[in-house]
Amino acid sequence: MPRYYTEEHEWIDVDGDVATVGITDFAQGQLGDIVFVEVPDTGAELSQGGDAAVVESVKAASDVYAPVDGTVTEGNGQLEEDPALVNSDPEGEGWFFRMTLGDKSQLEGLMDAKAYKAFCDAL
Amino acid sequence: MSEIEQTGDEGAVETQALSLDAWHRAQGGRMVEFAGYWMPIQYEGIMAEHLWVRENAGLFDVSHMGQLLISGDKVAEALETLVPGDISALKPGRMRYSLLLDEDGGILDDLMITNEGDQFGIVVNGAVKWEDIGHLRENLPDDITLNHNEDYGLLALQGPKAVVALARLVPESAGLVFMQATRATWNGHAIAISRSGYTGEDGFEISLPNEALTDFADALCAMDEVKPIGLGARDSLRLEAGLPLYGHDLDPAIDPVEADLAFAISKRRREEGGFPGAARILGHLADGSPRKRVGLLVEGKLPVREGAKLFDGNTEIGVVTSGGFAPSVGAPIAMGYVPRDHAEPGTAIAAEVRGKRVACTVTAMPFIPHRYVRKQGA
Secondary structure (H helix, E strand, O other): OOEEEOOOOEEEEEEOOEEEEEEOHHHHHHHOOEEEEEOOOOOOEEOOOOEEEEEEEOOOEEEEEOOOOEEEEEEOOHHHHOOOHHHHOOOOOOOOEEEEOOOHHHHHHOEOHHHHHHHHHOO | OEEOOOOOOOOOOOOEEOOOHHHHHHOOOEEEEEOOEEEEEEOOOHHHHHHHHHHOEEEEEOOOOEEEEEEOOOHHHHHHOOOOOOOOOOOOOEEEEEEEEOOOOOEEEEEEEEEOOOOEEEEEOHHHHHHHHHHHHHHOOOOOEEEEOOOEEEEEEEOOOHHHHHHHHOHHHHHOOOOEEEEEEEOOEEEEEEOOOOOOOOEEEEEEEHHHHHHHHHHHHOOOOEEEOOHHHHHHHHHHOOOOOEOOOEOOOOOOOOOOOHHHOOHHHHHHOOOOOHHHHHHHHHHOOOEEEEEEEEOOOOOOOOOOEEEEOOEEEEEEEEEEEEOOOOEEEEEEEEEHHHOOOOOEEEEEEOOEEEEEEEEOOOOOOOOOOOOOOO
């Protein structure tokens, strides 16, 4: 299952026509203690680069963007009860939402793990 | 992912480094711009640092604040023309929280005034220190001397174990009570210590020469009780303590009664007046102010932050001036301004966050009880 990364520090796991989206370990480290996550409603239409979710640390609120176009099929309900999952397991249990892929060609513009690591190292 | 923009503090002036800049970076501090300086927002994490201070002792670098020294004939009387506190009654070695007021009684800054015997020491907020210095120079008589002591830094050691830790370095610190100050010597350096701070915990503020800061910070942080603490936890600690932050909860449009800081208007000054904006302020003291700063307990987990509008039904009634997740409370809390008839604890109102209404209850502050040591041996 290929994983792609955005320059805004979202990751997207693609499995056929659906994908799972979250924020990267680098992103959670920058945010610090996460105290609230607002995931999109099922059925929400997302467009690449548009607002998809909000993550709140002790310090501030941050937008999470949609890595590609698509429709939300599920939000991670566990984050409502336990937002710190994004700190402890950002690229696993701390996923934000699942979505359909509206335009698979958009994946080609994203980074793979190696390119993302180089991107972070340069920050 | 990107931070949702809030109002920035950055000006056009180049950001300056504190004397402890390299020390903060070596401790793993994440540096951000604040009040014109690079300052550590956090080291290991805001939540852990906040809870550490409530249980142990945390070292804060507050050297961005302005340390002013004022002396001259009738200096207390001169200061009383600018602040509403009874400065004449302040005994040597005692300090008082006060407010610099404009001619309409609006708050230009909140500050600490210490009677150092031969002079008064004033500590003002970093973000407005240059404005404060200008205001003081313009309004104090010519025979009053004002010095801005930039040769000294300011550290705060806060938390229930602060006294144990600091007494190892400066034994006389343990003999102070809340809002008492003394001069002392450490490693041959002339320093000043007060039992004060802005976290609601017992603790101290230590003024010492810039060249002594690194050794002093190292000596404290070598102790098991002490860790360095960043600005992030300083903000959440003072919020839980119900203490206002200048530029957020206080500004020139707000007077001391509205800010729920009437305690800073001394009894004699209430009777005699003679401070800036006395007519407005004494009127508000007698009749109540139209609006008041209150604490808000927030229902649920969604943080309510500065700028959130407050509602009673569909009517906008006020605004949040500080807010966020409170680690020791374990829930979001906020402070803000509401009309007098909504200021009673228990009043149910709502805040608006990203178009959603969040239920809030007006509550008395502090959110976490203060633990100041007011009596020796207590």
